Structure formats: C-alpha cells, structure tokens
Amino acid sequence: xxxxxxxxxxxxxxxxxxxxxxxxxxxxxxxxxxxxxxxxxxxxxxxxxxxxxxxxxxxxxxxxxxxxxxxxxxxxxxxxxxxxxxxxxxxxxxxxxxxxxxxxxxxxxxxxxxxxxxxxxxxxxxxxxxxxxxxxxxxxxxxxxxxxxxxxxxxxxxxxxxxxxxxxxxxxxxxxxxxxxxxxxxxxxxxxxxxxxxxxxxxxxxxxxxxxxxxxxxxxxxxxxxxxxxxxxxxxxxxxxxxxxxxxxxxxxxxxxxxxxxxxxxxxxxxxxxxxxxxxxxxxxxxxxxxxxxxxxxxxxxxxxxxxxxxxxxxxxxxxxxxxxxxxxxxxxxxxxxxxxxxxxxxxxxxxxxxxxxxxxxxxxxxxxxxxxxxxxxxxxxxxxxxxxxxxxxxxxxxxxxxxxxxxxxxxxxxxxxxxxxxxxxxxxxxxxxxxxxxxxxxxxxxxxxxxxxxxxxxxxxxxxxxxxxxxxxxxxxxxxxxxxxxxxxxxxxxxxxxxxxxxxxxxxxxxxxxxxxxxxxxxxxxxxxxxxxxxxxxxxxxxxxxxxxxxxxxxxxxxxxxxxxxxxxxxxxxxxxxxxxxxxxxxxxxxxxxxxxxxxxxxxxxxxxxxxxxxxxxxxxxxxxxxxxxxx
Amino acid sequence: xxxxxxxxxxxxxxxxxxxxxxxxxxxxxxxxxxxxxxxxxxxxxxxxxxxxxxxxxxxxxxxxxxxxxxxxxxxxxxxxxxxxxxxxxxxxxxxxxxxxxxxxxxxxxxxxxxxxxxxxxxxxxxxxxxxxxxxxxxxxxxxxxxxxxxxxxxxxxxxxxxxxxxxxxxxxxxxxxxxxxxxxxxxxxxxxxxxxxxxxxxxxxxxxxxxxxxxxxxxxxxxxxxxxxxxxxxxxxxxxxxxxxxxxxxxxxxxxxxxxxxxxxxxxxxxxxxxxxxxxxxxxxxxxxxxxxxxxxxxxxxxxxxxxxxxxxxxxxxxxxxxxxxxxxxxxxxxxxxxxxxxxxxxxxxxxxxxxxxxxxxxxxx
Numbered sequence: 001x002x003x004x005x006x007x008x009x010x011x012x013x014x015x016x017x018x019x020x021x022x023x024x025x026x027x028x029x030x031x032x033x034x035x036x037x038x039x040x041x042x043x044x045x046x047x048x049x050x051x052x053x054x055x056x057x058x059x060x061x062x063x064x065x066x067x068x069x070x071x072x073x074x075x076x077x078x079x080x081x082x083x084x085x086x087x088x089x090x091x092x093x094x095x096x097x098x099x100x101x102x103x104x105x106x107x108x109x110x111x112x113x114x115x116x117x118x119x120x121x122x123x124x125x126x127x128x129x130x131x132x133x134x135x136x137x138x139x140x141x142x143x144x145x146x147x148x149x150x151x152x153x154x155x156x157x158x159x160x161x162x163x164x165x166x167x168x169x170x171x172x173x174x175x176x177x178x179x180x181x182x183x184x185x186x187x188x189x190x191x192x193x194x195x196x197x198x199x200x201x202x203x204x205x206x207x208x209x210x211x212x213x214x215x216x217x218x219x220x221x222x223x224x225x226x227x228x229x230x231x232x233x234x235x236x237x238x239x240x241x242x243x244x245x246x247x248x249x250x251x252x253x254x255x256x257x258x259x260x261x262x263x264x265x266x267x268x269x270x271x272x273x274x275x276x277x278x279x280x281x282x283x284x285x286x287x288x289x290x291x292x293x294x295x296x297x298x299x300x301x302x303x304x305x306x307x308x309x310x311x312x313x314x315x316x317x318x319x320x321x322x323x324x325x326x327x328x329x330x331x332x333x334x335x336x337x338x339x340x341x342x343x344x345x346x347x348x349x350x351x352x353x354x355x356x357x358x359x360x361x362x363x364x365x366x367x368x369x370x371x372x373x374x375x376x377x378x379x380x381x382x383x384x385x386x387x388x389x390x391x392x393x394x395x396x397x398x399x400x401x402x403x404x405x406x407x408x409x410x411x412x413x414x415x416x417x418x419x420x421x422x423x424x425x426x427x428x429x430x431x432x433x434x435x436x437x438x439x440x441x442x443x444x445x446x447x448x449x450x451x452x453x454x455x456x457x458x459x460x461x462x463x464x465x466x467x468x469x470x471x472x473x474x475x476x477x478x479x480x481x482x483x484x485x486x487x488x489x490x491x492x493x494x495x496x497x498x499x500x501x502x503x504x505x506x507x508x509x510x511x512x513x514x515x516x517x518x519x520x521x522x523x524x525x526x527x528x529x530x531x532x533x534x535x536x537x538x539x540x541x542x543x544x545x546x547x548x549x550x551x552x553x554x555x556x557x558x559x560x561x562x563x564x565x566x567x568x569x570x571x572x573x574x575x576x577x578x579x580x581x582x583x584x585x586x587x588x589x590x591x592x593x594x595x596x597x598x599x600x601x602x603x604x605x606x607x608x609x610x611x612x613x614x615x616x617x618x619x620x621x622x623x624x625x626x627x628x629x630x631x632x633x
Numbered sequence: 634x635x636x637x638x639x640x641x642x643x644x645x646x647x648x649x650x651x652x653x654x655x656x657x658x659x660x661x662x663x664x665x666x667x668x669x670x671x672x673x674x675x676x677x678x679x680x681x682x683x684x685x686x687x688x689x690x691x692x693x694x695x696x697x698x699x700x701x702x703x704x705x706x707x708x709x710x711x712x713x714x715x716x717x718x719x720x721x722x723x724x725x726x727x728x729x730x731x732x733x734x735x736x737x738x739x740x741x742x743x744x745x746x747x748x749x750x751x752x753x754x755x756x757x758x759x760x761x762x763x764x765x766x767x768x769x770x771x772x773x774x775x776x777x778x779x780x781x782x783x784x785x786x787x788x789x790x791x792x793x794x795x796x797x798x799x800x801x802x803x804x805x806x807x808x809x810x811x812x813x814x815x816x817x818x819x820x821x822x823x824x825x826x827x828x829x830x831x832x833x834x835x836x837x838x839x840x841x842x843x844x845x846x847x848x849x850x851x852x853x854x855x856x857x858x859x860x861x862x863x864x865x866x867x868x869x870x871x872x873x874x875x876x877x878x879x880x881x882x883x884x885x886x887x888x889x890x891x892x893x894x895x896x897x898x899x900x901x902x903x904x905x906x907x908x909x910x911x912x913x914x915x916x917x918x919x920x921x922x923x924x925x926x927x928x929x930x931x932x933x934x935x936x937x938x939x940x941x942x943x944x945x946x947x948x949x950x951x952x953x954x955x956x957x958x959x960x961x962x963x964x965x966x967x968x969x970x971x972x973x974x975x976x977x978x979x980x981x982x983x984x985x986x987x988x989x990x991x992x993x994x995x996x997x998x999x
Contacts, residue, residue: 016810016932020923020926027950236884
C-alpha cells in the first residue's frame with residue numbers, strides 16, 4: 001500500500017514536471033513572439049516610427065517675411081509695412097458663444113460696431129479654423145490689459161502682425177493695387193506657381209495692381225522655426241530657426257509727385273491719364289479717377305466701405321486707364337494721317353476743298369465747322385481738326401488698311417503693361433465685325449461705316465494706355481516700348497537689380513519725312529490750333545491733339561432715362577508729348593463727360609507737362625466748369 | 634558580532650538569493666524608468682520606497698511561514714474575496730463606468746486583487762485535499778470555484794484582472810493534471826463561443842479589440858494609446874534614445890506612462906537591446922520560479938509554485954503584448970516595473986510564497 005502510494009506520488013510528480021516543461025516551452029515561445037514583434041517595430045520599421053515620432057515632436061512654425069517695398073522713380077516710398085498688435089479670435093477654438101466672447105472682450109478693450117462688421121465680413125470669407133482679427137492696432141495699454149485676462153479667453157490671442165501701408169493714401173491706388181486675405185482662387189494661383197509651401201502662414205496677398213502682378217517678387221521667402229511641442233500642442237523649446245528672406249523691392253518708373261499732381265488736376269471729374277517716357281515705355285503716371293484708398297483693405301475692408309466702393313456710380317475700383325475703352329475722337333487723326341503717308345494714300349501737300357460735309361451713300365457726314373475749313377492739306381487737317389478731310393481719307397483707305405496700321409501702333413490690343421485687368425478695346429475691321437456679331441446680316445462691313453472711323457468715332461474704342469503708347473511711339477520716332485510700371489527689381493538678398501524692360505518690342509520703321517509732317521502738325525495744334533488756348537505761354541514747345549468722343553455704348557450699356565444731363569455729355573480727350581524736340585513725356589488723357597477735348601482734357605495735360613518739364617506745381621485742379629466753345633473736338 | 638551574524642543568518646534563512654536578486658534587478662530597472670516617466674522627478678520615488686518596504690516585509694513574513702500553514706489561509710481568504718466581490722457588485726463605487734472599488738473606512742480597496750493570490754491558493758488547497766483520488770468531478774468543482782469569482786470580476790467590468798485570475802486558476806487545474814483532451818476541447822469550445830462572447834462584451838472592450846486589428850481606425854480615440862506606444866517602441870530602434878531622452882515619453886505622447894504603458898517608456902529609451910535584457914531577466918525569474926516548483930515536495934506547493942511562476946509570465950506577456958500592439962489593451966501592469974503599491978505587494982507576496990516553499994522543503998522531507 002505504501003509502495004503504491006509512493007509510486008502514484010512519483011507518477012504525479014513526473015506528470016507535473018512534464019507539464020511544467022510544457023509550460024516553460026510555451027513561455028519561451030511567447031517570449032520569442034514578443035521579441036519578433038520588438039524586432040519588427042525597432043529594426044524593420046524603425047525609420048517609419050522614427051519619422052512618426054519626429055512628426056509628433058516637431059512642429060514647423062512659419063515666420064512670415066517682410067513684404068518688399070514699392071518706391072517711385074525718385075525713391076519715394078509708396079508701399080511699406082508696419083508692425084502692429086491685433087486681437088484675434090479663432091472661432092473653432094472658442095468654448096463659448098462667439099457673441100458672448102466678443103461682448104466680454106468688449107469690457108476690456110473697446111470694440112466698435114465697425115470692428116464687428118469687419119470681423120463678420122472676414123468670418124464669411126475665411127475658414128473656421130483661421131484666426132481672425134476683431135481689433136487691430138492695439139495700444140500698449142490694451143495689449144497689457146488683455147494679457148492680464150488672457151486665461152479667461154481660450155481661442156483669443158494678441159498677435160504681432162505686419163501690415164501693409166500706403167503712405168501716400170489714395171495716390172496711385174490703381175497702379176499699386178491693394179492687399180486682401182487669401183481666398184480659394186488665390187490658393188489656386190499660389191499652387192500653380194508652386195509656391196504653396198512658401199505661403200504657409202501668409203494670410204494676405206496682392207489682389208490688384210502691382211501688389212498682385214509682382215506678388216511672388218514682393219512676398220519673399222517664408223522662414224521657419226522648428227519648435228518642439230508636447231502632446232497638447234504647447235511649444236516646449238525652439239530647435240532651429242531658418243530666417244525669412246524679405247521680399248524684393250520694386251522701383252517704379254512712376255513719379256509719385258507727378259501722379260499726385262495729375263490726380264489733383266482732375267479734381268472731382270472722372271477719367272484717366274497715362275503718361276509714358278517715350279524712350280523707355282516707363283509709365284510716369286497712371287491715373288484713374290476716382291481713386292480709392294488701398295489702406296482701407298489692409299486689415300480687412302469693412303462691409304460698408306466695400307459696398308460703398310462697389311455701388312458708387314463713379315466706380316472707383318474700375319481701372320479706367322487700362323480697362324475702359326473710349327472712342328478716341330479726333331485724337332485719332334494724327335494716326336490716320338500717318339497711316340495715309342505710310343500707305344501712300346496721301347502726300348502732305350495734297351489738299352481737299354472742304355464744303356463742311358461729305359456725302360456718302362445718301363448720307364451726309366457733317367464737319368463740325370459750318371461752311372467747312374476751305375482748302376485743307378494734311379497739316380491744316382490736324383491743326384484745325386478738319387472732319388471732312390478724314391471722312392474722305394477713311395473712304396479712300398478702306399477699313400482693313402486703317403486697321404492694319406492702327407494695329408501696328410498697338411491700338412485694339414493689350415499693351416502688356418505689368419498690371420492685370422487690361423482690356424483689348426476695339427480695333428474695327430471686317431474680320432473684327434465677323435467675330436463680333438453672330439447673325440450673318442450683322443457681320444457684313446458696310447463702306448458707310450468706314451467714314452466715321454476716320455474721325456475716331458464709330459466702333460473705335462481704345463484704352464487710355466493704348467492711346468498713350470501710340471503717342472509715345474510717334475514721339476519716339478516709331479520705336480515702340482511696352483508700357484511698364486516697374487523699372488527694376490532689387491533682390492533683397494544680393495542687392496542685385498533686374499531691369500524690367502530694356503528692349504523695344506517693335507520698330508515701325510517710319511520715314512523721318514513722314515514723322516516730321518505729323519509731329520510738325522501736332523506742334524501746330526498746341527501753337528495755333530485747337531490746343532493753343534490751353535498751351536498759351538507754356539514756355540516750352542509741345543505737341544498735342546484734342547479729341548471729343550460721343551458718348552454711346554458699344555457694349556450695350558442701358559440708356560438710363562433718369563441719368564443726369566452730365567452723363568450724356570461727350571468725353572473730352574487729349575494726347576500730347578513734350579518737349580517737341582527729344583520728348584521726355586507722352587500722354588493720353590480722357591475726362592469722362594468733359595465735353596470738348598480742348599476744354600477739359602487739354603488743361604490737365606498742360607498741368608502735367610508744366611510740372612514734368614518745368615517743375616511747376618499747380619495751385620488746384622484744372623478749371624472744371626469751363627464750357628468749351630471752340631473747335632476742339 | 635557573532636550574535637549579529639547569527640541574527641542576520643536567521644533573518645535571511647528563508648529568503649531565496651537568486652530569486653530576490655533577479656526581482657531586485659528588474660525592480661531597479663523599473664524604478665529608473667518610473668523616474669524618467671514622471672518628468673525626471675523624484676515625486677514618485679518616496680512612495681515607491683514605502684511600497685517597496687511594505688512589499689518586502691510581506692515577502693519576508695510570508696517566507697517564514699511553512700507552506701502547510703499558508704494553506705490554512707486558503708479557504709478564509711477565498712471566502713473573504715468572494716464576499717467582497719459580492720459587496721462590490723452591490724455597493725461598489727463606480728469609477729469611469731466600472732464598479733471595481735469598495736469603501737473600507739478611510740481607504741478603498743479593489744477586492745479583485747485579493748483573488749489573484751486567493752484563487753491559486755484555494756485551488757491548490759482543494760486539489761491537495763483530494764490528492765489521492767482526483768476524479769473529473771474534482772476538476773469540475775475546481776472549475777466552478779474558479780469561474781464564479783471570475784464572472785463577478787468580468788461583470789464589474791474588469792477584463793484585465795478577470796483574465797489574470799482566470800489564468801492563475803487555470804494554471805493550477807492544468808498542473809493538477811487536467812486531461813489534455815479536455816484542454817483541447819476547451820480551446821475548441823472557446824473558439825466556437827467567441828462570436829457569442831463578442832456580443833457579451835462592453836462597447837469599449839469591443840472597441841479595444843477592433844482597435845488592435847486596425848489602430849488607425851480611431852487614431853484620436855481608442856487607437857491613440859496603441860499608436861503612440863508603438864511609435865515610442867519603434868522609434869527607440871536598436872540601442873534606444875537613452876535614459877531620460879525619450880521624446881514620446883517626455884512630451885507626454887504616451888498615456889499612463891508610469892503605470893500600464895511604462896514598457897513603451899523603457900523600450901523607447903533602451904531600444905531592442907534593453908528589451909532583450911528585460912525579456913531575459915523575466916525568463917530567468919520565471920525559470921527560477923519553475924525550478925522551485927519542480928523541486929517542491931508536496932502537490933499543493935507544486936501547484937502553487939507552478940501557478941505563481943506562470944502568473945509572472947502572464948503579467949509580463951500580456952503587458953508587453955498590449956503595449957507593443959499585439960494584444961488588446963487590458964489593465965495589466967508590467968511586473969516589478971510599473972509603478973503601483975498594490976501590484977508590488979501582490980508580486981512580492983508571490984515571491985514570499987515561493988521562497989517559503991523552497992526553504993521549507995527539507996523540513997517536509999524530514
């Protein structure tokens with residue numbers, strides 16, 4: 001019995017030891033599995049997890065670069081930056097109702113209804129996770145007051161930001177443009193330029209003018225701070241810093257003083273003026289009236305300001321200088337005369353007898369001067385602005401010959417100026433009409449339509465910058481430059497200057513004797529012709545041509561019955577260059593509803609030339625209420 | 634002098650040198666890791682010392698008691714445990730949706746912890762009592778003794794502890810000679826019942842299992858812990874980032890970093906080499922425990938020692954498995970490494986029992 005007991009006990013121990021061995025095997029197996037898992041994570045996938053850990057740990061904080069400055073040809077600063085504190089709300093991070101939070105902030109820092117309006121507008125434009133300024137330009141005192149109460153406002157922060165500033169206010173706003181918050185369309189532009197990484201952290205972008213066109217030059221290179229963050233996203237320490245590189249500076253061909261004087265010369269009138277340096281194409285002044293203050297846009301334009309600019313019947317945001325196309329009126333005549341000479345349709349001395357009208361196809365085309373100008377040669381036709389001469393000339397040349405030469409002068413096509421928003425205008429021709437109209441009966445060009453083209457009416461419509469370019473080309477003896485605003489770009493890192501437009505785009509190869517006739521006649525205009533009164537006693541020799549354009553709508557704008565009489569008046573135009581020998585400046589000016597060219601436009605041109613040639617600063621706007629009564633159409 | 638030496642010898646008479654040394658080495662590693670995990674601070678060092686002192690005393694005292702006497706505690710301890718579990722079920726405190734705690738005067742206790750020791754003790758006592766003629770009904774009764782408390786713990790719910798208690802009890806039954814056929818049958822039945830069990834699980838438990846299969850399915854919720862701990866382990870590489878240099882740890886990406894997830898901290902700072910060392914230390918520990926079990930003179934002490942050995946293994950495997958993302962997240966600490974007083978006392982109690990078994994074996998044979 002005792003024996004069996006022992007043997008059973010031994011067997012039991014045997015079995016136990018076997019099972020213990022089995023368990024040990026299982027333990028070993030499990031540990032091998034664990035080790036395999038560690039090997040997989042720490043050796044095979046180590047790189048992957050290392051990267052993941054670094055991504056966890058390191059956050060790249062962009063440092064926005066200083067935007068490049070814009071200075072005029074004399075170094076006068078037209079756009080710069082200033083640093084200011086803003087109070088910003090990130091709506092998605094708020095723990096309370098937005099209105100309540102703003103209300104509570106209001107007890108610490110004054111928030112005006114205007115601030116609220118702007119905030120609301122920005123909210124609509126932006127995404128929920130962005131931080132949006134509720135107050136800008138905080139005083140030191142306000143910053144301190146908020147800082148002490150910061151803990152009460154999660155999702156509300158004081159930030160130091162750089163803002164764009166235009167020290168000259170509304171001067172040259174259409175050339176400079178303005179800044180605005182980046183929207184979806186801008187993001188696309190940025191993406192297409194492969195600039196997306198560089199715009200991390202950037203919130204504003206050029207929306208118009210030079211700010212828009214030279215955006216990628218002005219922006220600069222975004223710097224980065226590598227910051228170590230904890231799981232809660234709090235910065236623990238700065239690991240490294242890549243300094244931002246400031247944007248490149250733009251030096252303009254524009255003369256800000258000339259620009260300012262020109263804008264003042266317009267007074268309250270609507271219109272545009274483009275002045276160009278003929279030998280380079282550099283734009284000296286680019287005026288579109290009325291103007292606006294680009295500073296309004298800097299920290300988010302308020303809703304009512306924006307609505308005001310948009311609904312103003314005078315359309316201040318419209319860049320008339322490059323977008324609005326006007327019939328050139330009689331300013332077209334020197335170009336017609338030149339075309340006739342070049343194409344051999346007229347000699348300078350060839351004269352017509354002007355009875356005061358021209359009959360064509362059963363219709364009488366009248367000259368402005370009753371009874372006519374008598375015997376008219378080319379010189380007299382320009383100086384006295386004889387219509388009949390050009391009715392006949394246009395008829396003789398035919399529409400397509402006219403179009404061919406005017407196209408050479410750059411009319412009816414975009415000049416390629418370095419700001420966006422240019423329109424083509426209309427250079428009428430048979431082909432144009434075919435393109436323009438859909439119905440076959442409208443597509444045919446009638447010979448009768450050519451007649452009024454000769455005096456710059458009819459379908460003719462050109463932008464002020466096109467006219468200025470054409471005048472500048474004549475002033476520069478047929479060598480044409482692309483009009484441009486930026487003279488050179490200064491690299492902020494190397495200081496290297498890149499010229500923008502060193503090469504002419506075209507040489508019309510005009511014969512000196514042809515040029516001499518036209519130039520001589522244009523000088524005559526200002527000496528003894530339609531421009532004589534405006535240029536009396538100028539003290540320098542200038543060349544010019546008046547023009548009056550009938551107000552009619554090519555683009556089918558509605559005729560408004562209740563519109564004031566003023567809006568039905570003719571547009572007043574003037575083209576000029578000076579000095580007559582070796583011109584330094586060429587310009588085209590249009591005053592909307594200004595009446596006769598000699599009355600409204602020519603005096604503005606006189607002020608511009610007086611300042612640019614003589615340095616004479618005018619005392620006020622050019623006489624606004626003078627009704628033109630001579631033949632300056 | 635001689636007297637002191639004699640007292641010293643008497644004091645360490647019932648301690649096991651190898652076992653204690655291995656445990657203390659792991660504990661040393663653990664303490665260094667806790668130091669790193671808690672902001673390189675000494676805040677946890679004081680309590681840790683106190684915990685250690687208590688745990689060491691418990692171990693020493695238990696080691697003095699012969700195994701036969703220890704078995705006398707089996708039934709009262711087991712009954713107390715069941716009663717307390719019942720009490721938890723009835724009057725327990727709810728924390729985070731789980732009813733695990735019981736208020737006892739000034740402090741609160743977690744009765745399921747008691748079961749971790751009471752269960753193997755009870756079952757060892759039970760099999761010892763019926764040593765001579767073990768029939769299937771004895772195994773069935775033992776299973777009931779095991780499953781009832783486990784059911785209470787699952788109900789709390791505390792899946793982690795339930796698994797540990799279940800495992801501890803199962804090891805005893807296994808070592809007592811449960812038929813292989815039954816074991817295979819149980820595994821097959823378990824697999825078949827899995828879909829049914831799935832429906833019994835709580836939402837958060839199901840989520841943990843799903844997260845294990847694809848942690849990225851819920852990167853900011855349940856998956857976050859696993860993702861961050863695997864990143865910590867993986868980024869540690871072969872040699873690790875060095876002590877106190879774990880970025881995942883010190884930038885607070887690892888949750889529960891000084892308790893359940895401390896292995897991620899250790900692994901990030903010491904790398905694959907550190908992990909290998911730790912695995913070998915656990916193997917040594919378990920190996921020494923098994924040696925004691927193999928040489929234990931009586932059935933009850935064999936069963937107890939075997940179960941405790943495998944308990945250490947279960948803790949270590951489940952913890953490292955969950956932190957490295959091959960097992961679901963259940964609240965199981967890493968033995969001798971995770972910070973926590975209760976766990977430390979339980980662990981050293983286990984060591985004490987083993988030492989008692991080992992140092993009293995000659996007395997039994999005599």
